[in-house]
Amino acid sequence: MIALYLTIFISLILALIFLVLFLNNVRQGQYEDTYTPSIRMILEDEFEDHSEEEEE
């Protein structure tokens, strides 16, 4: 069942990539603030926002 080992091997590589990314994110402080990012993306000023209000 080489195919099984192959898929597992690739999956592990992928997991490794994700792990490196994750650790790097943590070290970069991506997750130190788990609140304001969610607010910031809402408040992002869309150029057209002023013309666009609640629909009736």
Place this chain on the structure above:
Amino acid sequence: MEKQKFYYDDKVTKLFAWATVVWGITAFTVGLMVAYLSWFPHYMDGISWLSYGRLRPLHTNAAIFAFVGNGIFAGVYYSTQRLLKTRMYNDTLSRIHFWGWQLIIVLAAITLPLGISSSKEYAELEWPIDILVALVWVVFTLNLVMTVVKRRVRHIYVAIWFYLSTAVTIAMLYIFNNLELPATLTKSYSVYAGVEDAVVQWWYGHNAVAFFLTTPILGLMYYFVPKAAKRPIYSYRLSIIHFWSLIFLYIWAGPHHLLYSATPEWAQVLGTIFSLMLIFPSWGGMINGLLTLRGAWDRVREDPILKMYVVAITSYGMSTFEGPMLSFKSLNAIAHFTDWIVAHVHVGTLGWNGFIVMGMLYWMVPRLYKTKLYSVKLANQHFWIGTIGILLYVIPMYIAGWTQALMWKQFNPDGTLKYGEFMDTVTEILPMHYMRAIGGTLYLTGALMLVYNLVKTAKGHTVEDTEAEAAPLSALPGSRQQGENFHNWLERKGVLFTVLALIVTAIGGAVEIIPTIFIDSNIPKLEAVKPYTPLELEGRDIYVREGCYNCHSQMIRPFRSEVERYGPYSKAGEYVYDHPFQWGSKRTGPDLFREGGKRPNLWHFNHLYEPESMMSGSIMPNYEWIIKNDLDASDVQAKMKALRTLGTKLKDGTEVYTDEYISKAPQLLAKQAKEIADDLMANNVDTASTAYVDAFGDKKVDLSKKEIVALIAYLQRLGTDTTKKVETAKK
């Protein structure tokens, strides 16, 4: 810090948005065309490129890669630029991505109906198009990653992480599942055989669901739901946790598509365990999405976009609850191969993917054209029609699945099958299929209302120049050099380079390693099992071309009910020469793995021409062209050479496809074809068969030159290698 003025590339977003609409309608229409086939089995008869087996791959590919795919890209291009406060990295790459993707879709829409198919589900495209897909995907990945690198916001919002994981993972999955050896320009053979092919295919298949229909859609949810609700996500922390756990778990769940098959038991257990664990990250996302609407329920009442999101996220919750449950072996034993699975995936695609994408379009298109939606009322009506459509589709399919599965397993007190005739279990559920077609019609109607609404919205505003957005260079861009920042810079670049390097290495390594590994793979071979003869090989390629696997499985599970109905259960060693495997995933018709020798050649001849003539009530389409078409076996030697490279040695190591054998192939083929044709003639096919008379009149036709003979040869060979052995041993 001074502010920088720049423009978002909204043109490419618009292109993707309109492509989503166009291909969405196409995908739904093709879906309906095949759905109505169970109601009116013959309304497209005689048109080979409109037969079920060829259209169903077109439907699935169009729904996944054309409709949802373009929808994802539209959302990704829209949100990524805004979240990162930058234009996409490179406009040319964006355009190549867009036009390349559309070219792929058009090529798919041409080749699949022509029967040019590798028969691996959701990866049916043949090798030249596969290469194109890989290239375009790399362009997209590069464009996305480089946009992240040159961003103007330090923090990378969670949606972007979902997009990035999609880009990286799909590239790997697609390449590894589509490793195939070309025999001609339009025909290739999967490098994996039988069980191994099945393992890789469903590893891919499940992750196509995971990383094409789930992670990017969750990314869209995390951008567009808060935007539309004007409320932050319920918990940003939860979004991070469920993102990482989801992508770590998803990749291992594939084998749950192969429970009770000839796949090793430990792999099946692994798949089940990971599928069960998946409920936690999946529901983390579902809860996070729904609770984002807390305090906004009054607006849900009026806003069609929010309504769609509620149904979409609820659908996500339902299908991700159902998925782990279906991975339990005991439940899977009932559900697999039935309409239950069809219902399950349509909750996901119609509800979750469809409504997230459509809700996104309702929100995004007016903003792209700097105007308001043409009609909120119409959008509300769309929501209701669409939702009723989903229910009318899904509920009957659940009932059909349960009904049929139980009928398949029903025994009489004397130990015989209660519904020994497969046809009885089909007739029983047909009313459910009619309802499903009505549900699908409603869903398409809703989509047409969306098109009208969006076109009207955009119409008067086409002249308006978009793209005028200015934003500050808020934080430090990626590469800054202030003393110790060099380390940061190195780190960031380092990660990027590591990722890219790993991907390249993995792919390069695979291309080198795989062919050597898979030649003479180490699946235990059975003495009795031999490679196909030239004629059977041609027949098998016709089976693949017509997409028979869409309705007929070739995998008998070790249940009393299946052994009773179809014959001895399948063993791994019986598939070692099957490039690609043909296990299928749905039994609209009976399993064919032990079809060989069950019925006379003449029966197959008549049945393929007009199934109803042999099986009253059959909903199988007529395959007239297989009887009428001349067999084109000109490539048989090239095909055999390709297969020899992949392994055609017997258990004892002797090569079957020797140079001599291959050089004699045309004669051997003609000889076997003549035997079958002679048998047909001996049974008075030319006078007694209405199929013959209908196809050829009173002309004397050399049947050995027709495709039907090759297909019969293959069907008569199916599953006989080992059963013959048993018979002779008994004697």
